[in-house]
Amino acid sequence: MSRLAFEWGGLALTIQWWIYLGFVHQLRRYVDKVAKDFNLGNLPDRVSQLRPPALKVPCSYVYLVVFVSIAVGAIGVLFVRGLREAMAREQ
Amino acid sequence: MAFAAAFIVALQPMESQMTVAINNDVAVIGFAAVIYFLQLYTLQSESPSPLIGLFIGSSLSAVILSKPHGYAMIPGSAFVVALTLWRHPRSRRAWLFTTLSVLPFVAFAGVRIYHLYSTGILIPAQNHPKPDPGFLVFLNTLGDDYTAWLFRSAWGQFGWLDYALDGEWFDLVHAVWFVATCGLIVACVRWVVRSDDRMRLWFSGRLVIFSAATAALVILFILFAEYRFRLVGVVHVIQGRSFLFALPSVTIIACAGIGSLVPARFRQLSAAGLCTAALALHIGALICIVRYHSVD
Numbered sequence: 001m002s003r004l005a006f007e008w009g010g011l012a013l014t015i016q017w018w019i020y021l022g023f024v025h026q027l028r029r030y031v032d033k034v035a036k037d038f039n040l041g042n043l044p045d046r047v048s049q050l051r052p053p054a055l056k057v058p059c060s061y062v063y064l065v066v067f068v069s070i071a072v073g074a075i076g077v078l079f080v081r082g083l084r085e086a087m088a089r090e091q
Numbered sequence: 092m093a094f095a096a097a098f099i100v101a102l103q104p105m106e107s108q109m110t111v112a113i114n115n116d117v118a119v120i121g122f123a124a125v126i127y128f129l130q131l132y133t134l135q136s137e138s139p140s141p142l143i144g145l146f147i148g149s150s151l152s153a154v155i156l157s158k159p160h161g162y163a164m165i166p167g168s169a170f171v172v173a174l175t176l177w178r179h180p181r182s183r184r185a186w187l188f189t190t191l192s193v194l195p196f197v198a199f200a201g202v203r204i205y206h207l208y209s210t211g212i213l214i215p216a217q218n219h220p221k222p223d224p225g226f227l228v229f230l231n232t233l234g235d236d237y238t239a240w241l242f243r244s245a246w247g248q249f250g251w252l253d254y255a256l257d258g259e260w261f262d263l264v265h266a267v268w269f270v271a272t273c274g275l276i277v278a279c280v281r282w283v284v285r286s287d288d289r290m291r292l293w294f295s296g297r298l299v300i301f302s303a304a305t306a307a308l309v310i311l312f313i314l315f316a317e318y319r320f321r322l323v324g325v326v327h328v329i330q331g332r333s334f335l336f337a338l339p340s341v342t343i344i345a346c347a348g349i350g351s352l353v354p355a356r357f358r359q360l361s362a363a364g365l366c367t368a369a370l371a372l373h374i375g376a377l378i379c380i381v382r383y384h385s386v387d
Binding site: 009010012013015016017019020021022023024026027029030031034037064068071072074075078079081082083085086088 | 257259260263266267270349352353354356357358359360361362363364365366367368370371372373374375377378379382
């Protein structure tokens, strides 16, 4: 039972994840709400004129995609390792 | 991660309002994160590394040359150097560590500080046109509106722009802090009664205390800067982003509190959730900024 998190620690983890998923839910709501106004195409003309080309659109989109990919990958690794650790036999 | 995050922030469109090529706030956040990481690494290591000392000194110079906010990182670095020497008074590596951490600081930041004093750019206290109410009085009289604005302006709106994330985001951030605070209280109580070892802090207690001191010092230093600005009649110079270089140490405190609530084998799952929340907040802030530019 304890391996399935039916304990105080499991309850704390559930509460934490409930809050964390609140962020994801909020992001989804936020995207839905602002979708009609969200337009990446407006950015190229508004970004600082003094910035070097390597830091401007469209290059910055590449960095953004790389960052989100790395972040999602890191979270995925943490999640898989965390599940393995939680379900492992206790020493 | 904080350094990487600062680097990514540098690429966000928020600097479009600053009309500069490089944003020095981002440099402060990034270098402060590096310094803080090296401080923790040195405190935890058995033997001081001269190369780490060189990195600490160079980063300290860089953060001060980036923006005066960086002065807040000096006491922590001085403490780490002094503690290293105290622990290893006869170690050649410790003295080399000290020399290499102090030399770049004196060579670059020291010259800069001397220049500021000698040219009178640093305002002497006796020249204040307003009566000095005292820093503690200033802290006590900070309005709720101002502190709420500081908090909200740390995310999404980059300080002085009049747009911000929705209030629901901040309710969630407050919820995370509530859980972290509960965790720290639980950890303190368990430490005092010395009960169950399974639920100890995620990190070393001493490192958490060092992190708390670093965060408190940074926040107080920035508030002191606001206090000094107000004395010379300038208000609201300090904005939310000015506090962001305290985030690495604040993050460690929050992780310690949150991790102390769950057994060790659940901590990676807890960390995965915390990172998920951080990424969602980051993307939300980015969308907020892009939307602002799209509708304007």
